[in-house]
Every structure is written in structure tokens, then in C-alpha cells.
Amino acid sequence: MKGPFELLIAFAVLLATLAAGYALGEYWTGFLARSVTWIFVAISFTVAYAYANVPSVAQATLFGIGAYAALWAAEPVAGNLLLLLLAGSLAGFIAALLIGVLVMRMSRIGASIATIIIAVIASLLGNATVPLTGGADGMAVPRVDFHVFGLPVAAGPNETTLLLGVAVLALLLGGIWLISQTHTWRVIRAVQQNSMRAQVLGYAAVKYRLVVFGASGAIAGIGGSLYAVVSQHLTTDLLSLFMSLKAITWAAVGGVATVFGGPIGVLLVQVFAEVLSRWTFRTDMFVGALLVLVALWLPGGLMSLLGRLEAIGRRDEGTLNGVSAVGGIAPKPKLRKDIK
């Protein structure tokens, strides 16, 4: 993970989201509160893809499992939000571990297809178990008095839940950045880059990948439980393959090389679709076109632009000293008189 610059950008985006939510009125507050919960699933995909080496197409399924866990736990924990988040993250973590056991030995492409299968099964199962999930019509989250640290929290798409979502997300991103400074993280990177080499060096590569994939499930689960509080109504669409594909596209638009791309990807795509929906019903068509354009011209996502700017900056710096950033001698700058 690169320096704190990306973290600062992500924090700036979150602050801007919060400010926009408060300034633009009730509708946009609710819209942004929902969008913030989607950021968790985008980040969870990036963690699974970039750090556990599992291109999972079932991250929305884990998000949905977290959401339903929160729905079922709402009454037993009497609306305690910390316990709800714990229930969601635990459900996501356990589900991800179970999936991880299955896919760890597979090739990347095999793992990807296996997760597609799991997303299909989860979607079918969700629709078949109507008393538990409400099926396609959905199920309402029980009306309990939600609270955190003794303070009451009004459920629904409002300023309080937007603030809650942004706060939890900021803690998560900060936590990930702190972990990225540790020795354990370096081992995770080593395993991700070459698991065979890491294994030979004595690290239990599969175990590391499994735990990281489990963590990606926990992140999706936290997002799911927040979504349950914001939305107050869950349907099995959350578990669908289509939803997981959306999660991938959010992550890819932001940039899958870094978890800090998630907030930008989700907000850009969602705001783009929302603004478009004022003029046309065909928002999916335009979002699809946006995805194709990103795939063709910006495959590293928006965050890769930062890397390019950094490289340009380094090159300019190197050129000033007469030495290029990659170590060679920089070409002599052209003089104005040479350019005809």
C-alpha cells in the first residue's frame, strides 16, 4: 500500500460525501447513506482480489448474508448497533471462510467461476426460503430502538445513518492503513505476489490467503448490517450475481489495486446513474458503457491516475537532477531553438 496520500484522498471523499449529504437535502442524504454502505462491498472485493488472490464474484452474497444476519439479530440484541455490526461481520467472515476453503486450491479463473456458482446457489436458496428471507418481495427489519454507546440512532436513510456509515468506513480505512504498516502485511503482499515462493520461505500461504479472504467477508458483512439499518427492508436481490457484478464494477472503476479506490468508484458510478435517471430510464445502458470505457482506457481505475501523476512527478524531479527516476541518465531537455 502506498503512502498516506491515498488514505487522505479517501478521507477527503468521505468528508465531501458527508457535507453533500447535509447540504443537498433529505433525498440526497438517503441516497448517499445507501451508497456509503455499498462502499464496503467494493472494498471487500478489492481485499479479496488484490490481497487474497481470489477474484470473487460472490462479495455481494457476503454483503447480503451480513444484512440478513443483522435483520435476524436486531430483536435479540435489542437494537444495539455495535452488536449488530458484530453479527454482520461475523456472518460475513464465517461465510467467506467456508467459501475460501473451497476455492483456495483452485486457479484464479476456477476460483472466480466457483464463486459465481456460490452466488447462484445463495440467490436460489434465498428465494426458496421465503419465511427466513422474504424472497423477492423482501422482509422488513424489525422496528426496534437502535442505539450506539447509549445514544439513540434513527434507522432509515437519514443524516444520522450517513454519519454512522462514514464514521465506520473511516475507521475501517484507517485500520487497513495501520495494518498495512506492519510486518504481517508485508507477508500478505509476499503471499499475494508469489504464494509458492512465500511457502518455500516458510509462510503458510494458504492460511494467510484464507484469513484475508475471511476479512473481506467481514468487511462485506459490516456493510450489509449497515445497509439493513439504512434501508430497513431487505430483498434477496442483495444476494444475486448481478449485485456482485455491480460490486466488481464499483471496485474496478475506483481501482482494484488499492482499497482506497472503493469510495471513489461507488460514488462516481452511483451518482452518475442517479443523475442520469433524471433524464432517462436506461441508466444501466449508460453505466454499462461507462464500464466498457473504463475497461478499455483506464483498466487500473481512477486511482491508477494517481500512480501516473506520481510517476510524472518523479520523472520531472529526476530530470531536474539530470538523472531519471528509474536510475538511468535522463535525456537532455530540448532547447526552444531545437524545436522547429
Place this chain on the structure above:
Amino acid sequence: MVWQSLAFQVVNGLVWSMFIALVALGLNAIYGLLGILNIAHGAIYALGAILAWYVVSLIGEFWIAFFVVPIVVAIASIPLYHGILKHTIGKEMIVGLLATSGLLFILTDAQLALFGGAPRSISPPVGGAIELFGLVYPAYRFLAAAIAAAILLAFWAFLRFTSMGVWIRCVEQSPTLARASGVPVGKVHLIIVALSAYFAALAGVLAAPMTIVHYQMGMPLLGSAFIVIVVGGLGNLGGAVAAAAIIGVGRGILSVFLSPTYAEIAAIALLLPILILRPNGIFGDRA
């Protein structure tokens, strides 16, 4: 009575497995040669069924749709290859996934815009039923499955006995060596994309009189097709056909004892342990 029901479901499973295999064939070929997981493949299957509905509604002749629609869809896939798919070959897996997801969104939304969200149906072009060992089964289903099986066999012969088939197999094994040997790799890629679109659309046309025509009808089949190619072994065409038969018949047998949804879940879930024992599929090592 249970045996009769069981026999019916086995035959039904075999019939459906031919369509799944036809869809999986294109999916597998695109992955095997271009290295792309084509998420939009199910939407092409739906497109075939929708265009067939239009042809039958306007002209009233199913067999015109059978011959024309897959060719039209295959031709339409050529600009998609040149404009999008070609530029994702050899890149990170996520790039192909993103591009084909974008295509899925575009195609599905376009189908919704043109066709609407209401499900439609097409009458089978061949009426009546065939009695086989005391089992009465719709004649069209037999015919459609036989056509699908013949197409699969023809594709196998095409791969085995034609120079283009040899080129395709060469590119699958090593694109670099194939290019060095003078094989037009770009042309092979284009033909595979067009063929896979043809197969998916043909499966859609054939399945249309047997199911409900809907703009989202491709998604459940896409799931089954992915299962088939991972269980059969990625890039292994014969394995995909065998896996399609296993899953189709398994689902049929289970549906005698369980509700259709649970039968589908159980049929898929039963295949998951196979993936733990053989992560590259039943026939994966030979791929």
C-alpha cells in the same frame, strides 16, 4: 408411478443438458482461446430467444428464426469483438470481466427497452408427443435436443477434421507458437467469438418454445453454464458436455423428490465436493 416420473425427469434433464452444453460450449471456447470470462454470454442467449419471438410474431414461421437469428447475432458479434473484446485479450482478468459486465448491462437494458419486462411465449413448431417405453414426451423437445446434439457433434468434427479446427486447437495450446507458425490468431479469435454467439443465440431460439421468453432469461442459464465448464474442466469441450449431462440428469432425478428450486440447489451443491477433490474439474487435467 415414481419410476415413470423418474424416467420423465431423466429424459427432461438430458434434453435441457443439450442446451446448457450449447451455451457452455461458447463460454468455454471464449475462455479457452481468448482468456475472457464472458459474463454477457447469457444475454446473447436471451437475445436469440427474443429475436425468435419477434420473427415468429411477425412472419409466423419458427424455422426462419431458427436459420436466420443465430446468423444475425453471430454477425452482430463481429463489431463487438473488434471494438471491445479484442482489446481485453492478454490483459488482467478483471479487465475482461469489467468489459463483458458492461456489455451485459448494455444488452440487458436494451432488451428491456425494446422487448419490455413482460414474459412472452412461442408455440412449439412441432406438436404432438412421442411415446417411448411407456413414457409420453413432447415431440418438439426431442427434436430440439437432437438438433443441439447434432450441432455439438458438428462442432467436434469441425475442430477435429478441418484446417480451421487445427488452427483453433493450436491457438488454444499456445497463441505465441501458433502465431510464429503462421496461424492467423486474430482471425481464429474472431471466428470463435462469432461461433460462440451463434451457439448461444441458437440455444435461445431452440429453447424459446419450451420456456418463457424474458429479457433476463439468460442469467439462470449462465449460472448453470459456468458450473458445467468448471466441473467439466476449463477449456475442455468434451468435459463440458459430460458435466452438462450430469447436472441436467441430476437435477431431473432430484426434482422427483424435492421442489424444483431445491432440486436445482441440491444438484449444484452436490457438484461442489467434486471441486474440492478435483479443483480443476472432473476432466480438468486433460484440458
